[in-house]
Amino acid sequence: MRCYLVVVDESAEARVALRYAARRAARTGGGVVILAVVPPQEFVQWSGVQAAMEEEARLRAEAMGLQAASAIDEEAGVPREIVVRQGEPVRAIAEVLRERDDIAALVLAAAAEGTPGPLIEHFSGAAAGALPCPLVIVPGRLDDATLDRLA
Secondary structure, three states, X not given: OOEEEEEEOOOHHHHHHHHHHHHHHHHHOOEEXXXXXXXXXXXXXXXXXXXXXXXXXXXXXXXXXXXXXXXXXXXXXXXXXXXXXXXXXXXXXXXXXXXXXXXXXXXXXXXXXXXXXXXXXXXXXXXXXXXXXXXXXXXXXXXXHHHHHHO
16 A cells, blocks of 8 residues: 655644645545654753653654544544654654655645745755655645645
8 A cells, every 4th residue: 555654743734734645545545654753852961851851752743643643534534654753854754765665755735934844945955856755745825625626
């Protein structure tokens, strides 16, 4: 089964990318891989505090993944998988793409205003030619009806 990889965070763009990927997966008989990235924490001198901060960040990322999975279940009912990685988002995405051969496309949504975002800037720039799958950039301003029609 071919899957669409979507990175979830707390941005409005992530919801747009997730909806597009879920609708596209429903139409193509695929699934969605939800990637939640735990960003690296700043160094704290006391290891107990550092560990607590890292655990809190991991729980927040897992919660975002579960919330995204719930949205997919309600909207499209397609198979979905949650992957949680720790580190820089660009590196985490690259690792998942390298490890999996079932990814049909990396789906990202551009910010509705301003720059498109660091992930789009990276993956549509110099890294674009080396991606193992297509990159789908969804405009962040699209409403649900338009997303459904385009997917």
